[in-house]
Amino acid sequence: MYRIFSHFSRSFPFHLKPKLLNQEGNHGHLRKVYKKISVFQSGLSKLHPKRDTRIHQTAKSFHIIPDAINIRHCREADIKTFLQLTRKEGWDNTEFDCRAVLKLDSSSFIVAADDADTPLGFIVVFDMFSDTCYSGQLIVKDAFRGRGVGRKLLTALWERIGEKNLCIYSTENLIESYRKQGILLESIRSIAYRGIITSGCKELKTNENECDIVPLTDHIWHDLLAYDSIVYKGKSREKILRLWFVGEYVYTVVAFSKGKVSGYGSFIKADDNQYIIRTVFGDNSKVVDEILDNMLARIPLGAMLTFVLLADKEVPSRFSGFEPTIVTQTMSTKFKIETESDKMFYICYHFV
Known part of the structure; x- marks a missing residue:
């Protein structure tokens, strides 16, 4: 997979x-x-x-x-x-x-x-x-x-x-x-990491919040999808995201800055004590940090966390103790999937 x-x-x-x-x-x-x-x-x-x-x-x-x-x-x-x-x-x-x-x-x-x-x-x-x-x-x-x-x-x-x-x-x-x-065609490189959630992972990395972080609800799905379409340059991933971003063990949030969507994130509880960050996109690293602050507050200390980070993004200090497990390259046969990769931070291996 x-x-x-x-x-x-x-x-x-x-x-x-x-x-x-x-x-x-x-x-x-x-x-x-x-x-x-x-x-x-x-x-x-x-x-x-x-x-x-x-x-x-x-x-x-x-x-x-x-x-x-x-x-x-x-x-x-x-x-x-x-x-x-x-x-x-x-x-x-x-x-x-x-x-x-x-x-x-x-x-x-x-x-x-x-x-x-x-x-x-x-x-x-x-x-x-x-x-x-x-x-x-x-x-x-x-x-x-x-x-x-x-x-x-x-x-x-x-x-x-x-x-x-x-x-x-x-x-x-x-x-x-x-x-x-x-x-033959190569595009995004990414690295998977795994580690244990400690108090250091949960320390707030943003003193002054510039975003309102809101749990995903029906009335803001349109806002999330519109932002995702910007990241994927007009392509729609709606059918995929609606399946993977909603569920009993799934937590998804949308970040708003000055009334406009500036990012979103999602994780899933995979097992009793295992969690997986599936996606975090944002306008910049500060937005991403605020989304992570919100999500990690809902993951217990001692839990195992897995995530996939784009290789051109710096590993946050909160995850400095996490170990890389695998390096991957996105490849395709006829053309590359065009994206605004500067807005992409954490991705999911279950879909492009």
Whole structure:
């Protein structure tokens, strides 16, 4: 979701790390052997019963898939499996995110399943704008990596995209790999951080407030969306923001300066003691500090906090004890997403 940004060699898209299986050879070799056994099994059994049994058992022991990988849409029962896989990778996916994607478009959450309909892997891809698709997490179960599941999911991805622009987040070490896949254009760099909320994080960084910070309500949605459209140079993210910025565990605020919107911010409570800043945009760093003051007042001491900060923005002193976890690059296939990046501070990996 990569988080499609990702740990490319471990899970994320457009490539799955090849693995040597054992001394019998690599996966490709065993697949060929397996197919030959399937076609000529009775004849081989008569000529070389021991060899046939040995190779057949070897194939089974490595869970080789004889092309029986089915692509379908995600169902309610699949969410638990998806979250188990992503949490193992250390990603910040929540059940809330999964349900937001399903509400957006059930066909956007794609599953690769075996003949018993057991999920083997997942990929997320949806229309971000009328001309652009965003692809997030691609992940495959450990036991099935390097065995064709990822390729099936990627085929489904490219079919879903068609002629549209594709936008992803990539880790720095995977940029060259994505370029080979035709994802050539680079724009915003960002860094994810994680740390524990201390009293120092909550110290007010602004003595004289220049903003009125107001919780998001129905009657100011228009103001937030108008500001967001300025940041994205006329493009509308309304359908995305309305799904991710409202919910039982979501807190979203809008900053007003002299009666006009000067920024907004949002975070989600992901677990009992884990919180994620999803977005903070503002006219300047002072506005952003006031938004953070307001949001952090609602996060308890000792809680784990995760956020993604644009690489060209300075880490605030309140977060000086936080550790960087990953550096990412926004990449796309046909054109860059144009933004007023000077107003962008904290972003979300679940959409562009």
